[in-house]
Amino acid sequence: MSHVSLPEQFAFLEPFVATWGGLRSQDERYLKRQELAQGELEAFHAALAPRLEEVFVHLDTFDPAALPEAEALLFRVVLGLTEASQAVEIFGQPRVPHAPFPHSVNMEWAGYQPH
Amino acid sequence: MTDITEHMTKARDLGLENDRVPTEYYTSPEYFRREQDMIFRRAWLMVGRVDELPEPGDFIVREMPTLKASVIIARGKDGEVRAFHNACSHRGVALVCHERGNALTFRCPYHAWTYGIDGSLRAIPAEQDFPHVDKATNGLARIHLDSWAGFIFLNFADEPEVTLPEFLAGIDVMLEGAPFEQFPFSIRVTDEIDCNWKNLVNAFNEGYHVAILHSKTLRAAVVPRENPHLHYLDVKQFGPHSAGTVQRNFDYDPQAPALTWVYAQMLPTSAPDIAAIEEGRAGFYEHPGINRIKVPNFGTETITIFPNISIQPLANGYLFYQFWPISAGRMRTEVRIYSRHAPRTLREEYAMASTLAATRDVVVEDMAMSRLQQIGFESGGKTYQQFGQNEPLLRMFTRDYEAYLAGGGLTKVPTQAEAAE
Numbered sequence: 001m002s003h004v005s006l007p008e009q010f011a012f013l014e015p016f017v018a019t020w021g022g023l024r025s026q027d028e029r030y031l032k033r034q035e036l037a038q039g040e041l042e043a044f045h046a047a048l049a050p051r052l053e054e055v056f057v058h059l060d061t062f063d064p065a066a067l068p069e070a071e072a073l074l075f076r077v078v079l080g081l082t083e084a085s086q087a088v089e090i091f092g093q094p095r096v097p098h099a100p101f102p103h104s105v106n107m108e109w110a111g112y113q114p115h
Numbered sequence: 116m117t118d119i120t121e122h123m124t125k126a127r128d129l130g131l132e133n134d135r136v137p138t139e140y141y142t143s144p145e146y147f148r149r150e151q152d153m154i155f156r157r158a159w160l161m162v163g164r165v166d167e168l169p170e171p172g173d174f175i176v177r178e179m180p181t182l183k184a185s186v187i188i189a190r191g192k193d194g195e196v197r198a199f200h201n202a203c204s205h206r207g208v209a210l211v212c213h214e215r216g217n218a219l220t221f222r223c224p225y226h227a228w229t230y231g232i233d234g235s236l237r238a239i240p241a242e243q244d245f246p247h248v249d250k251a252t253n254g255l256a257r258i259h260l261d262s263w264a265g266f267i268f269l270n271f272a273d274e275p276e277v278t279l280p281e282f283l284a285g286i287d288v289m290l291e292g293a294p295f296e297q298f299p300f301s302i303r304v305t306d307e308i309d310c311n312w313k314n315l316v317n318a319f320n321e322g323y324h325v326a327i328l329h330s331k332t333l334r335a336a337v338v339p340r341e342n343p344h345l346h347y348l349d350v351k352q353f354g355p356h357s358a359g360t361v362q363r364n365f366d367y368d369p370q371a372p373a374l375t376w377v378y379a380q381m382l383p384t385s386a387p388d389i390a391a392i393e394e395g396r397a398g399f400y401e402h403p404g405i406n407r408i409k410v411p412n413f414g415t416e417t418i419t420i421f422p423n424i425s426i427q428p429l430a431n432g433y434l435f436y437q438f439w440p441i442s443a444g445r446m447r448t449e450v451r452i453y454s455r456h457a458p459r460t461l462r463e464e465y466a467m468a469s470t471l472a473a474t475r476d477v478v479v480e481d482m483a484m485s486r487l488q489q490i491g492f493e494s495g496g497k498t499y500q501q502f503g504q505n506e507p508l509l510r511m512f513t514r515d516y517e518a519y520l521a522g523g524g525l526t527k528v529p530t531q532a533e534a535a536e
Contacts (some may be wrong), residue, residue, distance in 0.1 A: 002193050026471060026472065028469055030454070030472070030475075032376045035327065035472055036371070041259065049372040049373040049376070051375045052331045052372070052373065052374055052465075053376065056461065056462050056465075058183075059462075060460070060461075064458075064460060064461050064464070067427070068182055075461060077399060078465065079465065081373055082471075083472055084464065084470040085374065085469070086473060086476055087369070087470050088373075088375055089371035089372075089374055090331050090332055090371075090473070090476070090477075091331055091332075092331070093441075096476050096479045096480055096483060097384035097480070097483070098480075098483035098484065098487060099335070099480075099482075099483040100308070100483075100486075102287040103479065105304060105306045105475055105479070106303075106304070106305040106306065106307075107302065107303070107304050107305075107471060107475065108303045108304075109302050109457070110300065110301045110302070110303065111300070112300070112457040112458060114468065115461075115464065
């Protein structure tokens with residue numbers, strides 16, 4: 001990882017940067033969710049889910065296509081919750097029951113480059 | 116409240132008595148070979164949407180594992196969309212290696228034989244050494260192409276037995292004017308798994324499994340109290356194609372902080388947009404061919420186009436599923452989540468990524484179960500599987516599958532002039 005840090009007011013997410021901050025695609029986040037323990041996913045969810053609005057009020061002030069490095073890192077960490085919340089809010093376990101492990105799925109956005 | 120039991124179409128209502136189906140259909144390489152020849156080389160197959168190729172010169176390349184076909188689909192300078200086998204006329208090289216792009220010509224990377232975007236052979240280096248090659252008859256090999264409602268269909272027969280409208284057999288009429296074009300943005304999910312492709316076709320053709328297999332992902336959102344086995348309603352047949360009406364729970368209110376936040380940003384493709392419905396601008400909900408029995412808690416019309424497509428129009432877009440056999444025991448699922456526009460904000464990107472994860476996980480549940488089903492089939496202890504009265508579309512698909520394998524299935528609808536004779 002580089003020396004980029006989260007914006008100061010989101011330092012509470014620092015413990016999750018090493019896990020989620022370097023992932024660059026939905027499939028990488030899906031694979032990460034499968035390999036983490038449920039307790040780790042729950043801790044991330046507990047820290048972030050109630051404060052999503054606060055994060056996006058901050059991100060709203062930037063051009064989505066030209067995020068500064070700190071905000072780009074913040075958004076990558078936050079996108080990890082799209083997968084972690086499936087484990088915590090839906091399944092009560094990291095993996096989809098009966099699915100192969102590790103399970104990689106190709107996901108492609110047409111004409112849009114997701115973060 | 117409407118008595119929905121009267122709309123629960125049973126197999127007997129459609130005269131479908133095939134309640135047992137040989138597992139051999141799902142495990143035998145010989146059946147797979149016959150499927151390639153008798154179904155996938157005869158039926159019209161959906162491969163994309165015309166709005167993937169808006170400009171002259173735009174092209175896409177599609178790999179079709181069932182037929183081992185590599186296909187170039189390109190919009191010519193004249194505006195016409197054409198399909199070709201991706202194979203150079205010289206020594207057969209698959210010459211277009213990009214998945215999509217815009218080009219004036221296609222140039223083979225081996226010896227630089229060059230083709231127009233319309234497939235015509237334009238240039239042969241050292242042409243004097245190929246006096247036997249008539250450029251006019253050595254363009255890229257064409258594949259029959261037609262489109263309906265913006266969907267591109269191909270037919271791999273030398274001469275198609277029926278036209279695309281004949282093939283669609285009335286489901287095109289039912290969906291006439293359906294607003295697919297209002298939802299141009301898509302996210303595509305592709306996965307391969309060890310099971311027969313028909314396991315997935317069947318899973319999408321019955322709601323009986325939803326409360327069980329999808330107990331955590333879908334049950335609360337879509338299985339209504341008055342229809343606990345999610346029996347499809349008002350099943351309609353159009354040749355081998357079909358449609359059935361499915362309910363959902365409008366009072367579904369996920370008490371989960373991340374999901375609640377997502378719903379507040381941008382409704383998932385599958386969620387009813389109640390404000391839009393009340394104002395009459397809810398896309399497919401207003402279409403007369405969809406939910407013709409007017410169930411008040413309408414969820415989707417599950418539309419099956421033979422042999423391998425399921426389309427679910429929803430209030431905020433539509434879901435498109437396609438199931439490609441690779442062998443008797445392996446298949447590829449392609450899912451496309453169509454919505455009104457690409458993300459405009461990071462909030463919307465998060466919401467769409469969340470919806471993507473949720474939709475994918477439901478499909479993963481279906482694929483995981485289909486893999487377990489394949490393990491059971493191949494174990495060999497059971498020689499047939501059984502379809503209930505509440506699974507009429509599985510019987511119907513099997514009936515038409517057998518008809519295709521026997522050389523039929525494609526009924527040419529007489530034109531009005533022919534009918535009058």
